[in-house]
Amino acid sequence: MTTTDAPLGDLTGRRAQAIEDYRTLKAQGRVLDLTRGKPAPEQLDLAQDLLSLPAGRWTAADGTDCRNYGGLKGLPELREIFAPVFQVPAERLLAAGNSSLELMHDCVVHALLSKVPGAVRRWADETRVAFLCPVPGYDRHFALSERFGIDLVPVPMSDEGPDLEVVERLVADDPTIKGIWCVPKYSNPSGVSYSDQVVERLAAMPTAAPDFRILWDNAYAAHHLTDEEVEILDLLGACEAHGHADRALVFGSTSKITFAGAGVGFFGASQANVDWLLAKSGKRSIGPDKVNQLRHAQFLRDTDGVRTHMKAHRALLQPKFELVLDVLEQELGGTGLARWTTPKGGYFISLELVHGGASEVVRLASEAGTALTPAGATHPYGDDPHDATIRIAPSFPSLTDLRHAVTGLATCVRLVGYERQLSR
């Protein structure tokens, strides 16, 4: 996190300049969207070959006709390709539908309606079910949980992952805490990657709930932005080593590798968890879209193919992230108004306002034409206690649009920040 210095000089003058800049911004009347982590069209173009694959082929390596029913576990050759990416042995990695979010949702649903391995009762019959949520975090995790009445308990994040002192204390004491949401690599939105020690402790810690689960959303497993390609510890292996094999549920997808929404979701876990999910999902489906899986296997070819492909993404994304960081430094550096992250991968930059007022900044930016993720979205129940966090999603806009949007955002931060400093 880059920290800016304390402000110097004439606050009133700075505020006047911010007001003037905001007026100009509004007059320009440009409409832009920084709300979601969507790939840009140029990124999607990288997988353009998928649009005419699998061409003349329809049989899998094992002779399966991918055009017909069956194959609940997904195409073996695609599971082989992604096993190293998600750190799950191929035989326990399932290739499923078009999203990992739906796999997370369905795991929660099945846990509510049938006992997970190790559970005393199904979660629907518990008096309370709570999940820990490292904050800032991913709003769709929160929404999915809230929808089922699962209580969300925020846990602070450090530069190495969730604060394990807090996590260990909570899970040791409270059997109603059944899970923790984690985006372990290039976390949404902080960009933090969990240290080996954090992963070890998550795997090792005693939990009051016998059916505690780590929901490991490894959404950015291969999504590097620098030459330092961060590797995290293998959670599944660590959980096994610590005698908690059933604790880890690993999720991933190709949504930000190939096509967003037309890719493939993956699930990996212990054999008991995999058998449990297969037994449940076997009542729901005769099998996933194997043609799309074959298409992906043909296109990506092997694990190295995934790496090569992700380098092409990086080439498109890195300049956008650098631009945002440059603009933030230029516009807010030394103002003492904000801190921001410098992620080594993933899809987001997290901007933290020293004096709060994130909701007001988002509102002002919106009135000037730039849509941002709602303030508070990074916290359970939309409740950011300091009203401080703004998530910036640089991937979708062009460089020109991005410069305009982030400059405008910085203007709003200055406007609100100086106002707040003056009114203290």
Added chain:
Amino acid sequence: MTTTDAPLGDLTGRRAQAIEDYRTLKAQGRVLDLTRGKPAPEQLDLAQDLLSLPAGRWTAADGTDCRNYGGLKGLPELREIFAPVFQVPAERLLAAGNSSLELMHDCVVHALLSKVPGAVRRWADETRVAFLCPVPGYDRHFALSERFGIDLVPVPMSDEGPDLEVVERLVADDPTIKGIWCVPKYSNPSGVSYSDQVVERLAAMPTAAPDFRILWDNAYAAHHLTDEEVEILDLLGACEAHGHADRALVFGSTSKITFAGAGVGFFGASQANVDWLLAKSGKRSIGPDKVNQLRHAQFLRDTDGVRTHMKAHRALLQPKFELVLDVLEQELGGTGLARWTTPKGGYFISLELVHGGASEVVRLASEAGTALTPAGATHPYGDDPHDATIRIAPSFPSLTDLRHAVTGLATCVRLVGYERQLSR
């Protein structure tokens, strides 16, 4: 249902012949599979163009980039194509994932975990939830319901659909009866299409449960086998007309139109039900695979394109159904041992054994190499009270294999039937 005459002549001799025929069958040692309603490879070849579509295109008619996130309702142009097929206005027809079974499953899940429109409480909080199951019926409907502890109540089928006297009495008295599973056209496995009067009465009948639902699995909506293309009454319209707009949940898919498992599932209902499902599924998914939907829209072009395509399926399927009916007539006609259906569409022929013994027939056929759907699978809990129904799925095998398998099946029917007649 073709009824055979009572048997004449020497039973002992007939049995001896059956024993001899069975011995020959076993000696041939051919392994065949008549278990599931799977399309044959030649049928899948009809949609071969899908394997290289959408080629250079990725934008929907409204300009949406199908390669990116969003569009929870599905691609408008595909919903337009299938609106007449499933008798649902396009604006209330959702195009979803790769199966309709999963949509049925998810509707049940969401009804268990959140109130459906009109419900007093969510189904998980009811002391009992029961579904009516016209029998013979579809085993995956039963399995999906059983998995959630939903009680299954069998209801007899007539040539016009479920026995409405029974249905009306049960639903009028018992508020725990929350639904009925229906395959209204070319039903699985009886081939029955519901008469207009049956559909009207289903739509009109008073129900003790305010949140009663008809789960209308229109799986064979376009799957004709004769020139008489059966049309059923529009359930959704009928329910609206009778003031029960929220009663109907309509499901369908292209599984047996394009590719089985790589097609598109559809859901149609009242606006309240559609809004309810969208609100729930919006927590599960950012949207379906729009590229596959675009591929389908390009390939099928329009509703007439679907009709034309289904004629090509019929050309491949009709000879198989005719072959089965010929063999049954030749081998069992006049024996008094069995009755069978002569479906005008769909995927199955239902064979009913006059003297029971379906399990034994299936076992003998299996020992001779021909796998059949387990006896009882057509009934909830696998409980066919007369052990009489055998489902024949003629679509997948070649004509040669089919002749062998059905001749063998008939041999087993004769063997068991004469045995039973003699031991009475």
